[in-house]
Amino acid sequence: xxxxxxxxxxxxxxxxxxxxxxxxxxxxxxxxxxxxxxxxxxxxxxxxxxxxxxxxxxxxxxxxxxxxxxxxxxxxxxxxxxxxxxxxxxxxxxxxxxxxxxxxxxxxxxxxxxxxxxxxxxxxxxxxxxxxxxxxxxxxxxxxxxxxxxxxxxxxxxxxxxxxxxxxxxxxxxxxxxxxxxxxxxxxxxxxxxxxxxxxxxxxxxxxxxxxxxxxx
Amino acid sequence: xxxxxxxxxxxxxxxxxxxxxxxxxxxxxxxxxxxxxxxxxxxxxxxxxxxxxxxxxxxxxxxxxxxxxxxxxxxxxxxxxxxxxxxxxxxxxxxxxxxxxxxxxxxxxxxxxxxxxxxxxxxxxxxxxxxxxxxxxxxxxxxxxxxxxxxxxxxxxxxxxxxxxxxxxx
Numbered sequence: 555x556x557x558x559x560x561x562x563x564x565x566x567x568x569x570x571x572x573x574x575x576x577x578x579x580x581x582x583x584x585x586x587x588x589x590x591x592x593x594x595x596x597x598x599x600x601x602x603x604x605x606x607x608x609x610x611x612x613x614x615x616x617x618x619x620x621x622x623x624x625x626x627x628x629x630x631x632x633x634x635x636x637x638x639x640x641x642x643x644x645x646x647x648x649x650x651x652x653x654x655x656x657x658x659x660x661x662x663x664x665x666x667x668x669x670x671x672x673x674x675x676x677x678x679x680x681x682x683x684x685x686x687x688x689x690x691x692x693x694x695x696x697x698x699x700x701x702x703x704x705x706x707x708x709x710x711x712x713x714x715x716x717x718x719x720x721x722x723x724x725x726x727x728x729x730x731x732x733x734x735x736x737x738x739x740x741x742x743x744x745x746x747x748x749x750x751x752x753x754x755x756x757x758x759x760x761x762x763x764x765x766x767x768x769x770x771x
Numbered sequence: 772x773x774x775x776x777x778x779x780x781x782x783x784x785x786x787x788x789x790x791x792x793x794x795x796x797x798x799x800x801x802x803x804x805x806x807x808x809x810x811x812x813x814x815x816x817x818x819x820x821x822x823x824x825x826x827x828x829x830x831x832x833x834x835x836x837x838x839x840x841x842x843x844x845x846x847x848x849x850x851x852x853x854x855x856x857x858x859x860x861x862x863x864x865x866x867x868x869x870x871x872x873x874x875x876x877x878x879x880x881x882x883x884x885x886x887x888x889x890x891x892x893x894x895x896x897x898x899x900x901x902x903x904x905x906x907x908x909x910x911x912x913x914x915x916x917x918x919x920x921x922x923x924x925x926x927x928x929x930x931x932x933x934x935x936x937x938x939x940x941x
Contacts, residue, residue, distance in 0.1 A: 599815035718810035749806040
């Protein structure tokens with residue numbers, strides 16, 4: 555039986571104000587079950603969304619997400635509050651996903667990007683054919699994007715998801731995955747470049763035939 | 772972006788100030804990229820209630836027992852002691868009442884003492900026609916009298932105290 559809820563939330567990005575979060579954390583440190591329940595309510599969808607980027611199997615993703623909150627509940631006394639509760643939860647999720655990947659040794663190999671960028675051709679992110687205000691992402695393009703994300707290394711995907719999906723800042727990401735800020739920026743650039751390479755390949759091969767009547771994708 | 776910088780990024784090598792600037796500009800441009808827009812618009816799927824219920828069960832298993840439980844244990848002990856003390860106090864009160872009731876039986880049996888102190892009066896000679904006789908018979912038929920001879924429990928003896936014997940009119 556699937557444990558997924560049929561409806562997708564329009565906006566699960568409900569977060570606590572700083573004062574409320576601090577009060578909740580204080581209660582959670584005292585093993586307050588109800589307070590921790592509010593934390594779970596607020597972040598369960600986001601943590602699950604993050605975990606699903608690294609764990610393909612849905613049931614396994616749900617299990618890992620449960621494990622994230624269980625570990626958080628156990629370690630709440632050691633949460634110093636320097637990072638936000640959200641990034642702390644992502645850090646736990648990140649470590650659990652890495653552990654799983656190491657155990658099963660099925661981490662995807664990072665694709666070489668040299669053919670796409672070697673040369674004097676300038677590398678521009680802003681694709682002139684993409685205007686989000688005028689175009690919709692088709693289902694086919696979604697598949698291309700998802701495929702591109704799945705084919706990149708976990709290091710790049712982690713930074714890309716945390717920055718572009720979870721809207722974490724560079725420094726917050728650096729603390730979450732324990733790398734320098736410069737490394738975060740480098741990885742973010744490489745991750746986006748990898749996706750753009752895949753999208754370009756799609757557009758150049760057979761995507762042109764599916765371009766909408768306005769000639770823009 | 773030139774190849775040299777790209778390779779530096781790929782190898783995670785330190786960048787010069789100019790390269791940093793170039794990277795920052797590339798990242799700013801990338802914020803408007805297709806993948807950034809796609810990920811920013813991602814919806815989130817809420818786990819089911821069954822999943823949440825399962826998580827709650829696991830959390831309860833690992834949650835430490837509330838301190839209040841130990842306190843409640845002591846509270847129950849205190850409550851039990853209070854009940855026991857109350858029972859002892861009640862028993863003591865009952866015992867005191869019982870002892871007082873026993874003394875009144877002695878007082879209530881004064882009719883017999885009166886009869887014994889006056890040799891002219893024989894209990895066998897009493898008749899119900901005289902006031903004293905009637906009172907004495909009534910007294911003997913009362914609960915106190917029955918209690919004094921062991922027929923009835925002496926707890927009812929206080930009623931006997933209301934019986935007045937008129938010694939001047941017999």
